[in-house]
Amino acid sequence: MPRVLRHALLVLLPVVAVFAILPGVYSNHLLLFNFIVFMMLAQGVNVIYGFTGYLPFGYVGFFGAGAYGFSLMVLHLHAPPLAALLVGAAAAVTLGLLLTPLFRLSGAYFSIANLAAALAVFQVVSNPALEEITKGPYGISLSGVFNPTLAYATALTLLAATLALVIYLRNSHFGMALQAIREDPISAGMAGINVVRERIIAWLLSALIAGFAGGVFAWYVSVFYPETVFSGEFTIFAIVFALFGGNATVIGPILGVIILYGIYNAVGISTPQYFQLIYGALIMGLVLFLPNGLVSLLQRWGIDVP
Amino acid sequence: MLVYSLLAGLLFGLYFSLIGLGLNLVFGVMRIVNLAHGDILMLGAFLAFWLFTLFAINPVPAIAVAFAVFVIVGLPLYYLLVPRLLRAKDPEMLSFILFFGLSQVIEAAATIAFGTSERSIPGGELGAAIAAVARVFTGHAVENGPVEIFGQTFPAAWVASGLASGFAVLLVYIYLYRTKLGTLTRAVMVNREEALATGINVHRVSAIAFGIGLGLAAVAGVFAPFMLGSITPAMGAEVTVTSFAVIVIGSLGNPLGTVLGGVIYGVSYMLMQSYYSSWANLLPYVLLIAILLVRPSGLLGRQVRRA
Numbered sequence: 360m361p362r363v364l365r366h367a368l369l370v371l372l373p374v375v376a377v378f379a380i381l382p383g384v385y386s387n388h389l390l391l392f393n394f395i396v397f398m399m400l401a402q403g404v405n406v407i408y409g410f411t412g413y414l415p416f417g418y419v420g421f422f423g424a425g426a427y428g429f430s431l432m433v434l435h436l437h438a439p440p441l442a443a444l445l446v447g448a449a450a451a452v453t454l455g456l457l458l459t460p461l462f463r464l465s466g467a468y469f470s471i472a473n474l475a476a477a478l479a480v481f482q483v484v485s486n487p488a489l490e491e492i493t494k495g496p497y498g499i500s501l502s503g504v505f506n507p508t509l510a511y512a513t514a515l516t517l518l519a520a521t522l523a524l525v526i527y528l529r530n531s532h533f534g535m536a537l538q539a540i541r542e543d544p545i546s547a548g549m550a551g552i553n554v555v556r557e558r559i560i561a562w563l564l565s566a567l568i569a570g571f572a573g574g575v576f577a578w579y580v581s582v583f584y585p586e587t588v589f590s591g592e593f594t595i596f597a598i599v600f601a602l603f604g605g606n607a608t609v610i611g612p613i614l615g616v617i618i619l620y621g622i623y624n625a626v627g628i629s630t631p632q633y634f635q636l637i638y639g640a641l642i643m644g645l646v647l648f649l650p651n652g653l654v655s656l657l658q659r660w661g662i663d664v665p
Numbered sequence: 666m667l668v669y670s671l672l673a674g675l676l677f678g679l680y681f682s683l684i685g686l687g688l689n690l691v692f693g694v695m696r697i698v699n700l701a702h703g704d705i706l707m708l709g710a711f712l713a714f715w716l717f718t719l720f721a722i723n724p725v726p727a728i729a730v731a732f733a734v735f736v737i738v739g740l741p742l743y744y745l746l747v748p749r750l751l752r753a754k755d756p757e758m759l760s761f762i763l764f765f766g767l768s769q770v771i772e773a774a775a776t777i778a779f780g781t782s783e784r785s786i787p788g789g790e791l792g793a794a795i796a797a798v799a800r801v802f803t804g805h806a807v808e809n810g811p812v813e814i815f816g817q818t819f820p821a822a823w824v825a826s827g828l829a830s831g832f833a834v835l836l837v838y839i840y841l842y843r844t845k846l847g848t849l850t851r852a853v854m855v856n857r858e859e860a861l862a863t864g865i866n867v868h869r870v871s872a873i874a875f876g877i878g879l880g881l882a883a884v885a886g887v888f889a890p891f892m893l894g895s896i897t898p899a900m901g902a903e904v905t906v907t908s909f910a911v912i913v914i915g916s917l918g919n920p921l922g923t924v925l926g927g928v929i930y931g932v933s934y935m936l937m938q939s940y941y942s943s944w945a946n947l948l949p950y951v952l953l954i955a956i957l958l959v960r961p962s963g964l965l966g967r968q969v970r971r972a
Contacts, residue, residue: 414761461958471913474909482947595765635769635772642763645766646753650759
């Protein structure tokens with residue numbers, strides 16, 4: 360059996376099936392929806408950080424751009440949700456294109472500039488001077504298109520597409536090229552890889568995933584403030600989930616979301632400070648003792664992890 | 666208005682340089698990004714607050730206490746975290762995440778210990794201390810109150826913080842350029858491997874730089890109640906971003922560039938506050954991106970761009 364098919368059967372199918380069935384037996388649909396959103400975001404971080412090695416510290420900027428692209432289409436043009444979703448994703452990709460000059464920077468410089476870019480977008484969107492257009496800091500209300508069932512189904516479809524993309528990266532020439540760029544851009548270029556182009560494609564794909572996630576999030580919750588969709592927690596959570604599970608694999612980020620976001624919902628909501636404490640310590644331990652994530656334990660035993 | 670903005674910008678600029686200085690020292694020497702910098706500053710602020718509230722100790726002696734305490738904390742922390750981190754494949758990126766974890770631990774522990782309420786120290790306390798010092802030097806009583814410079818009046822606490830920050834920067838300059846340990850530190854900054862090959866005890870030099878970096882953050886924290894407004898355990902993240910803006914404008918890894926970065930940042934911030942206040946919050950980010958794109962190495966830096 361080809362690896363692509365095996366990975367699809369082992370990972371994509373079970374995940375999608377479980378999240379298609381769960382709403383029927385478990386009543387907290389918002390929680391299930393959040394799991395889907397975080398799986399998308401963790402995979403989006405995986406595409407750019409796991410495969411390409413650029414840490415997007417302002418990843419939430421794309422999420423927020425998607426959410427606002429969606430909302431502004433619905434508010435001002437009364438677009439149908441699915442069309443607005445495409446515009447939201449396009450907004451995120453446009454932001455990604457605007458930020459491509461950041462690739463002239465390397466390492467920490469890139470991450471800091473990306474963080475600054477996300478904060479700048481937040482400051483613009485939430486500025487009271489733009490209240491006519493973005494509602495400024497007062498938040499968005501989209502009660503007209505509120506339809507959680509359809510939004511959930513759309514999110515699940517988008518997650519399936521995201522997983523399919525990552526499975527493709529894991530098993531394709533293109534994915535290998537990205538990992539070569541991560542290991543050594545100069546050697547990769549010498550080996551005939553168009554470093555600039557491939558890197559930008561990975562970056563825009565990553566932005567696209569976050570844009571879709573943001574748009575469908577806006578649709579599902581339908582009432583939110585700029586601080587909600589530009590919260591740095593989305594970036595941090597997505598990065599930590601991906602890192603915890605294991606980057607540059609299909610299953611790693613999924614494991615990360617299920618385990619860590621699961622713990623977060625079990626203890627984090629009631630006692631946030633204690634959760635933050637444990638979480639911080641966990642991140643530190645992870646970086647120091649298991650920098651390649653949970654799956655590296657399996658890989659150490661020679662298991663081919665999807 | 667213009668003169669006021671420029672002078673206030675200069676005072677705040679000196680203070681911002683102090684905020685950025687410790688972060689830049691750590692990055693310059695170890696090439697690691699201390700995302701917990703703002704949280705160390707927060708701890709320094711709380712140290713000053715508790716010394717003042719519990720023992721009525723004035724912020725001026727608290728500066729020395731804060732520096733000493735955090736240098737002592739920094740040394741073991743370095744040996745606990747950094748050598749292991751530097752062995753990893755991509756230490757610069759992983760340091761981002763590691764120190765983010767540390768910042769979360771500090772913020773959570775501070776929230777558990779101090780609660781989330783906002784705290785402050787009366788601005789007059791710092792002014793009174795400065796007035797007392799001025800009396801010793803000038804030989805006659807100095808009035809404790811707003812300070813007048815070029816016909817503009819500023820709170821005494823601003824002037825005191827600005828001047829003290831400038832003084833701290835001067836001390837760091839003397840350390841780096843006029844002492845043996847400082848020369849070794851600069852050698853490690855220029856090239857870690859070559860310094861190691863020359864026989865410099867790189868870990869010892871780095872650990873001391875790390876301790877001084879944390880100590881400087883804590884000293885900046887002592888002035889935070891006067892310059893940044895009331896203090897809370899959650900204030901760290903914003904301070905970290907500001908310090909990044911400052912040191913990137915100056916130049917990452919060059920502690921003296923920090924002063925230039927701080928003053929540019931402070932003056933442009935004050936000008937924005939005076940003339941376009943609704944967009945002033947956007948400034949640090951736009952300035953940061955613009956400088957990174959035009960001159961990634963900062964205004965005073967050498968070329969660092971790769972690939």
